[in-house]
Amino acid sequence: MKFTKTLASVCAAAIAVSSLAVSAFAGSITFSDTAWWTQKDLKIEDILEGNKPEDVESITFTSDTTFLIGYNSTKVTDEKTGSTWKQDATAADTYTVSDAVLAPQEIEGKTVNPAFSVMLSKGDGVDYTINWKVNLKNNDPAKPKPVQTKADISFTDGKTPSYTYTVKGDIDTLKVDVALSADAVAAGAGWNDYCSAGVAVKNPDGTVKYYQWGGASIAWAWDVNGDGVGDTKDGVGTETWVGTVGADGGQLSIPVVKGAVVDFYCLSWDTYNGVQYTLTINDEEAAVKPVDPVDPVDPVDPPVDPGKTEDPAEPVAPADVKIANSGRTVIDKGLVRTNIINEWTGDNADVIADKAAFAGANKISVKFTVTNFTTPFKAWIAMADSKWECQFQGEGDTVNANAKCTPVEVTGNGTYVVTIDLDKVIDGVAFIAVCTDLKAADGDAIPTIAIDQVRINEEITVKPGESDPVKPGESDPVKPGDCSGEPVNPPTGAAVAVIPAALAAAAVATTGIVLKKRSK
CATH class of the missing domain: 2.60.120 (Jelly Rolls)
Structure with missing residues (x-):
């Protein structure tokens, strides 16, 4: 295929x-x-x-x-x-x-x-x-709604803003339509092409930019603070000129960012105390973007979780990872396993630890106890770090990368330790489980693999005799519901398989984790 x-x-x-x-x-x-x-x-x-x-x-x-x-x-x-x-x-x-x-x-x-x-x-x-x-x-954000603001401005003292406006939209240019005041024209105030005006843009980062606008004959700079040095270029056509206004009005194009404070100044026509210009400021509301729900993501290219940091430079001190319980033993794709963190099943019982608790690890060790032993099998740690750079799915699997794990041979009831070594210091895990090569189908009696301890950056040791396997039938039977939290079939205590085996079972099959897509 x-x-x-x-x-x-x-x-x-x-x-x-x-x-x-x-x-x-x-x-x-x-x-x-x-x-x-x-x-x-x-x-x-x-x-x-x-x-x-x-x-x-x-x-x-x-x-x-x-x-x-x-x-x-x-x-x-x-x-x-x-x-x-x-x-x-x-x-x-x-x-x-x-x-x-x-x-x-x-x-x-x-x-x-x-x-x-x-x-x-x-x-x-x-x-x-x-x-x-x-x-x-079509999940494109809704088109931003235009917002218009009108303002009448007059001469003050050349130092005090005639009008102040704060940019609302996520825009890079503020368009402002300018019209000469009808009252000023009627009063014969004497507007001409040498009438100048200015704009100060105060950006959220603390920087301030100065621009000029006004009549077509302006050829000098605007000295904002009166120190004799121009704070803009020399008038029309320069990089700080934002718009020419004539007898029929005009439009300003002012470089801005969202949240910028824009001060408008009338700098001439100082003998007329009435309204000089009427401004129509064309802004917009910020686009409303859809909020991404928190869902399991494609494991090939997951986004970085909020609060995640870059890979720690050095591994952290050895420490136990807190686990909520001993997990549940399930049948996943015909093989027995116990999940430690597997969000893709959609069942909270498959998440017994915090992904971030593995930050700073380059070694992960898991101690588990096997009861209701049926037949020998191998067990190993399957995992992927939060960036999917360190992965291990089993011996010889083509997705394995930057990780090494030697499976442990399970020969009877008892306590076992399995450890995985990573080539990188990780900042968390996306998935981790104790997996096995033990095949099982719906209704089969399966052992319980109870997670006892998870530790990073140090291999777990067991007490003498703690790990000695016990032959089947010699250990105390597990009561229904003990250890794994999985439903059991009395009197065997075997966990109920969660994945049916026939075609009709495809309708309710448990979704398994695929560590990396590959050709088949």
Whole structure:
């Protein structure tokens, strides 16, 4: 099976974009059907390509052959069973899905997770490619609302502002329409092209900029403080000239930033005490931008959490990481594991520690106790730091980077320690769990892996005899609900698996963490 992903900037010429949505990314899967039926499951991370579920308008699937698609719908499709699985009976070469579950949600009292499958029924062994694209909603910020302010200004003493205005909008130029006062014209006050005016812009950072405006014949600088040195250039046409005003008025273009305080000055026509100019100041309200909800993000390129800092220069002193409880042991994609921090399942029981508590670590050690042992298995720490620079998923996994972990052999009930070493000092983790190679299916008896201690920058040691494995049947049975918090099947005490195994189970399958996307 081949798996490819292509940025929409490359494929946009080939795929039309709806006028109601924006196609952000595209992906595809290529496979063949040598029998009468071949089904491939798609991961929601691969489909969304980092887009937030709430930003998705629809998803379009296309191919040069007919195929079938199935997915979890946001509505119950079978009232008798309560199933949300939706699948057309007739194959087609194009599907547009707008009612799919894109993140875990409650539907009629059940938690439904994202699930997508594509199916071929050819039997010819030929490779076919099924493409998809994500159509995003138009979430552009609302257009800023214009704000106009009118002001009449007159001569004062040349040092006191005639009018002061504070910029409201997120703008870089304040446009001001200027009209000569009708009263001044009627009074014959004597306005001409040599009448000058000025502007002082006080920026939020404390800097002050001076500009001139006025008649077309002004060829001198404005000496603001009277020290004989001009604080602007020499009048019209210079870099500090912001607008020429004639008998019919004019417009000023004043460089500003949001929050700047703008002082307007009348600098001539000092024998007339009435209104000289009427200003119409064209500002705007700041655009209202949508607030991003706090959601699990595409693990390939997560944003930095508020308050995060750059990588610490040196590791911090060894310390225990506080854990809320011993975690719960689950079956994830057919393998037994206990999550320490895994927000992608949507269940708070899978987060028993604070991501930031791992800041300053270049070594992480976990002590755990195994009960209800069934068969030998290997256990290791799977993790990714907050910047996804240090990752470990298991021995030989292609996503491993800047991290080394030797799995521990679990041979019976008892206490074990596993440690991971990192090549970098991290500023937190995005995900961490004790994973195993122990295969299990729904209904299987599985051991409980209870997290006892998590420590950074020092390997945990155990007391003599504490880690000695106990043969099955020699340890005290675990009471239902003890240790892991997972529902159990009395009298075995085995944790209830959370991932069904059959096709119908795709409708309620637990979303697993994918540390890094890769070709398959």
